[in-house]
Amino acid sequence: MDEKKRRSIFNHAKEWIYEAGQHIRDVIDEPLYIDTKSNPNDLVTQMDRNTEKYFLEKIKHTYPDHRLLSEEGFGDDVQSLDGTIWIVDPIDGTMNFVHQKRNFAISIGIYHEGLGEIGLIYNVMEDVLYTAMKGEGAYKNDKKLPQLNEKLTLDESIIVVNSIWACENRKINNKKIQALIQSVRGTRSYGSAALEFAFIAEGIVDGYLTMQLSPWDLAAGVILVNEVGGVTTQANGESINLLTNTTVFSSNAVINERIKKDFIELM
Ligand code: 2AM
Ligand code: CA
Ligand code: CA
Ligand code: CA
Numbered sequence: 001m002d003e004k005k006r007r008s009i010f011n012h013a014k015e016w017i018y019e020a021g022q023h024i025r026d027v028i029d030e031p032l033y034i035d036t037k038s039n040p041n042d043l044v045t046q047m048d049r050n051t052e053k054y055f056l057e058k059i060k061h062t063y064p065d066h067r068l069l070s071e072e073g074f075g076d077d078v079q080s081l082d083g084t085i086w087i088v089d090p091i092d093g094t095m096n097f098v099h100q101k102r103n104f105a106i107s108i109g110i111y112h113e114g115l116g117e118i119g120l121i122y123n124v125m126e127d128v129l130y131t132a133m134k135g136e137g138a139y140k141n142d143k144k145l146p147q148l149n150e151k152l153t154l155d156e157s158i159i160v161v162n163s164i165w166a167c168e169n170r171k172i173n174n175k176k177i178q179a180l181i182q183s184v185r186g187t188r189s190y191g192s193a194a195l196e197f198a199f200i201a202e203g204i205v206d207g208y209l210t211m212q213l214s215p216w217d218l219a220a221g222v223i224l225v226n227e228v229g230g231v232t233t234q235a236n237g238e239s240i241n242l243l244t245n246t247t248v249f250s251s252n253a254v255i256n257e258r259i260k261k262d263f264i265e266l267m
Contacts, residue, residue, distance in 0.1 A: 001112040009110060016054075017106050020106055048094055052090040065083065067086070068085070068088060085112075088107065091105075092106070093191050105194040105195050106124060119138075128140065137227050138228050159186075160189060161189060162189045177264075180262075184206075194221055198224060207256075209248070209264065218246075218250075236260075
């Protein structure tokens with residue numbers, strides 16, 4: 001994708017993400033209609049659906065040849081990475097949205113022929129927008145983020161983990177995770193994968209290990225992390241497939257190999 005095209009798509013995405021976020025803030029105290037999906041803790045609200053429909057309408061109107069891959073099912077049935085694809089999570093951190101009315105984000109990753117071109121992650125209630133374009137670095141509210149700390153050591157690192165260490169047919173060696181938790185300075189869990197990637201890019205946490213994410217959870221985040229010199233792979237080190245659910249380990253490059261080698265064992 002040429003630079004002018006990328007810039008123009010970026011400007012639209014930025015305008016729309018701000019508008020969608022403004023709307024969510026405007027109606028944040030109105031009643032929520034909460035449904036559950038795969039299990040009683042897997043929540044969705046009318047705001048997830050309405051926000052996704054908003055992006056669908058904007059994208060299809062402005063870019064009829066672009067496709068949308070998104071969580072709540074209003075987008076396209078995307079089976080390949082051909083062409084330009086918007087990978088959108090209308091609300092990432094729905095449980096936070098429902099319970100806390102904060103700590104959730106809108107995430108947009110835009111890929112062209114399988115390559116990450118544009119990433120935007122909007123922390124809606126804090127009005128903080130993280131953005132990145134391929135080869136141009138990452139930004140927080142238009143301020144360029146520095147490259148990640150090249151002198152970071154494991155014992156000075158903060159790692160994002162959550163409490164789910166098994167899913168479907170994947171399990172992790174819990175003993176090694178305990179050893180990892182004891183080897184780092186601290187752990188955190190924010191409940192929004194998109195924000196967790198953005199926080200790595202910002203350098204306020206140093207890694208994120210999780211057993212199951214979907215394409216819309218990570219599409220923008222991997223672009224942001226990449227632009228500041230971080231590394232994102234599956235937990236076993238293989239590259240991420242943008243069309244399937246996946247394990248993820250994303251971190252500052254300095255601690256990446258060591259953690260994968262010494263602490264992550266899938267069984
Ligand atoms: P969501 O809020 O858009 O569903 C919670 O730790 C984070 O993991 C959120 O970013 C959440 O996205 C994501 N997630 C991915 N798969 C999930 C699942 N099966 N159940 C709950 N959260 C999931
Ligand atoms: Ca969800
Ligand atoms: Ca999500
Ligand atoms: Ca979501």
